[in-house]
Amino acid sequence: MSSPSSQQPEEYDLVIIGSGAGAKLSAWTFASRGQRVAVVERKYVGGACPNIACLPSKNIIHTAQVVEYARRGEEFGIRMREMEVDMPAVRERKRRMVAGLVETHQDLYHQSGAELIMGTARFIGPKTVEATLPDGSTRVLTGTNVIIGTGTHAAVDKTPGLAEAQPLTHVEALELDHVPERLIVLGGGYVGLEFAQAMRRFGSKVTVIDRNSRILHREDVDVTEAIHSILRDEGIEFALGTPIQKVTGVSGQTVKIFLHRPDGEAVVEGTHLLVATGRVPNTQGLGLEAAGVQLAKSGYIQVNERLQTTAPGVWAVGEIAGSPQFTHVSEDDFRVVKDNLDGGNAVTTGRLVPFCLFTDPEFARIGLSETEAKAREIRYRLFRAPMAAVLRARALMETKGFMKALVGDDDRILGFSGLGTGAGEVMSAVQIAMLAGLPYTALRDAMLAHPTLVEGVHSLFESEPTVPAR
Template identity: 65%
Template structure:
């Protein structure tokens, strides 16, 4: 075997859980190295969560220009400059990368830029971006290789060179007609953003509804939002074949005919980055979806090797990756923490937002869990009226025969922030009456929780 360098900890990939583990363990005196192929800090600060929300906010500002008369502002000449939108995003990303590099310097963790793969147990060979190779061996190895946009095998799709979210966030020209293949989180957020910038947008979804796993009132509300904004929505529409080139002219053939546009965005889910990194050589097993197999402590099937984040099959959210960090850190430093039973909050960053934590009605019925339903429209929330943002609703599931909050859904302005209030109450085991009777500041969006929980039917 070639000469290798000894480390206490080697992390393959620099996403949220991996970098946090590296910074923390290095600060505690452990010799730590992180191998990263391209994006310092992983996808979230570079090409995913934060850049997309930056662009989405720009689209929201554009929507206010269009609504100017509603707020007593006389409309004048204005236009969207996509190059400036992109540059604002790039400036933010550059600042985030600089922040990450400083964290590496402060912590003492070594950042190794290159393509890493296992060549022996707990041993990673790195083909360096700058040329040459290094071989790193760790007493502990953590796999944090993340995921990428999934491209299915539809005839002609790959040849059409469609956009993923990565390329869409780098556009400096506005698509004339953007076709979005997939009605999930990424597809809906970017569909609304590009529509607000001025593109014609069509969303194509093979299932019977957008974000089809949610409750019918949620999926209906999201579809109405899209249609009201001028987005064409085609559900129950499977694509058989794709012709042309995205960025020029592209045509999707479906059972209902053809759909023609200038750009195609693929937003049909994600696949883990576990291929080509030598897992099979070192006894690290994967499941049927190519996620690394882990137990409730995120240990893999190979001794001394852990896996975190998307590649380990954790829910594909940065905040869950950050909790994976806490799970592994506890187990590496003498504690005992597991992934089972943890809350998984989520937020769809359309405008307005959709946020949920705990059980939906669909999930409660599937599990045979009895519940009482409380639901109020956003127009009943005074703060929403002051903002002229009354679309949506708040709803909560309360256990039958008790006061425990089982789940909460908000579709409306600042939904993600309001959800956090309910989530903390759920984590603390507070009865719904605690929020019902709380003195909440007037007028705020969270004040709507008092009205929501006051409407809970008697048990």
């Protein structure tokens, strides 16, 4: 390890490592107030979301949905003689969107006055960061406060042969210029299922492998079974509850996954392998020891409910702080840190965190699931309605799925789950009612525009509730 730099530190009010959601919002906000702010970003201006994660993946998913509509053209009275997916064009469309987003981010840095430094950062002392620039030169920055927002990267575990197989992660999958002939997806979570469906719609034969007995195994059984059924009907195959023994071959050529099943060994063969089995915090090489920043047992940076690290004046936001791995959570982390730097006492506890899986149809949830309510022995009434009861869904002829809500003894909504077209938008309406502490009857009796998907809350809360056994 090299010795600490002898350079005279450049002084800033705020130094930020990483430029993801919470980090960049902090930079733009405090710089626009006249503070001197520096952001050190290793590669992706704006972080993962606009470059290699949320937004480009949704761009690809939407293209796949258009492909599916074209394939189902006769349902809409449209006859097509032939259809071909041009993956280089799909990729180029995504790249144009990303380029536009990066340009927008650069403009916001310029407008706010925050200094964006492209380089690799590491701590060399308390609240002191050394940035190594692309040309090899270095700068030393010290801040009254420092925010760490370096995020995570895809995990590739130590399964024999897995690393040697050079699997795709979501980053490489978004850059494919061809449709994989036979794609194997390791992981039945959000990333794995979204890519599995998109690639199946582009024309891949897809198999999803997960060591758990159910996809999305933390969600309610009725939810996971419904999503499983929808994806299976599209031709996606599943190997669940099957530990992986080893991997052979190289992704992009030929790859084999050897599974251990109760009835013996099984082998799944494919041309491409995508790993979507979890995330690893980006802490390596940060020099956290020099700053006095400690890690939690999980490997993420240890923070308190105010997002303070173990080092005075050093904060962490987003995934690196162990926050739920969603951009909207990182944005809320920014609000917590901002309020605390402004002299307040904001905390992360008690937040209502929404979840949305962008398969087609979508799955969205806010608040308690039935599984969680039962585990915590919370009494609830269950309201449930099929998407077929939502007239806008009937008009679109997209009636797969259902909605359900948990309501407490005081008539307040404890949780909502929706599987259906536009489920994320409907969830947001329910979330607002939950934040306001409104009884479920406020949504049941509200005059909502017809025909909209959110109007489905009428059908939901007009249904006959059940009281599940505890």
